[in-house]
Amino acid sequence: MNTVIQVLILGILLGGVYALMSSGLTILFGVMRVVNIAHAAVIILAAYFTFFIWQWTGLDPLLISLIAIPTFFLFGATLYVTLFPRLEGSPRFAEMTVLLTFGLAFVLEGLMAYFFTGIFRQTQPAYLTEAFRFGPFYVPAAQLYALLASLVLLIALWAFLNFTHTGYGIRATMQNRTAAQIVGVDVRRASLISFGVGIGLAGAAGALFSFVFPFFPARHWQWIAILLSLIVAGGLGSLKGAVIASVVLAIVSAYVSQYLGPVWAPMVFYAALFLILIVRPQGLYGKVRRI
């Protein structure tokens, strides 16, 4: 019984980080219909950003995440202004963004491999090997801090979307782009800010990722497959769906890893994806779109 509860604790801890990683991706799709295949590559880039700042300054990765958010917000806004206006108005916008961001993922991977080499990296703050004990259970400190940081950022994102004027505009654009235009939302500005926020979240996620998982440039392909599974299972464009799917599937994968072996854990995400596409194609909280 203790093992069951211990695995549950570890699953929840990982689920929080997955939720932060997938939240940016689902916002990009929800607001702009951009399927960002390069999202995990940006997370890995942010992990390198964190790694080198940590190595040079010794600053805690949790603090570096506060630097990563505005830095990657600006990176995202620049990417948006540079790459996406040309595609707007295309009847195949969503498909074009898949190709564009697929190419972007290769470019980022190539640049990272060139400058940072392909060896495994991981930031190693002092608490990486520490754990809190609660009776028979232990909670790894690094994963607990990553979960708490993810929760803080997700709550901040929720507050931004629900209590600010710009957040209202972004939510409106996510739910009904034409209606948002009709009530006066400048949807291009909303898209620019959303892209910045989505990539900024990837930046923060990368900072946490840097000490939770070892990484190298090509690692993003494995992660983008998992992240896409999470946001499709949650319902494309649904922040709530992405968070719930992340936590639930992280817990299930932790059990699979414990009882069937770690090699089977990634299968949970793909199996869930197949299952949900058969049973509920719009995902947990997705909308059925009228044609």
Next chain:
Amino acid sequence: MAILEIQGLTAGYGSGPDILTGVDLEVEEGKTYCIIGPNGAGKSTLLKVVAGLLEPRVGSVTFNGAEIGGKRPDIVLSNGVCFVPQDGSLFPEMTVRENLVMGAYLTRDRAAIAERLDEMMDLFPILGERSSQMAQTLSGGEQQQLLLARALMIRPTMMMIDEPSLGLAPQIASQIFEVIRSLSADLGMTLLLVEQNVRMGLAVSDWSFVLDLGTKRFEGPADTVLDDPRIRDLYLGKLARAVEGPR
């Protein structure tokens, strides 16, 4: 004095054919206009161009003397022109209250927004009862009321309403048209309607424009336009006259 002037307007979607061709029309302040015509006439497209959702290919759209043709929808709205599209343009996962607040998105004055919310709850009592419900849970008639109320939150000079009776039971549609009538009679608002239920639309209007295949065929007073034989041709085709024989 015309508040809205459309001259030589040609428009279409993407790289497709022209839906509107050389449309001219003028709208005077404080009056209600109904645009009628068979399916595919370009009625809704005309409203979308004025609202800024579609760029004109040729021609001009001026409102209060300012060119609004091709301007962004938020700029058109800030000029006082509000568009109430057909169903499906609410924010389904926002509450009724949040939908109304979104109607005043261009207004930053919180006190003014609170005051207008109260006004809308008085004008549409059912929305007051449902204020914390998600918009997607409302009935068709309630959603239509919410669309109208949301548009009124910005206190527009002119409202364009596309198919307000679409999908509604006759009794609910009558209630909606009563509200539309009061917008003109009590608030003096300029209204431009598109309505398939021609009799209902004309009953609340002062003037009518008749569109067919993207061009304006003719216009006239709303209370006499139905007597025009050209209307029978448009809606029933020449076959109807052939069956009836010469009068």
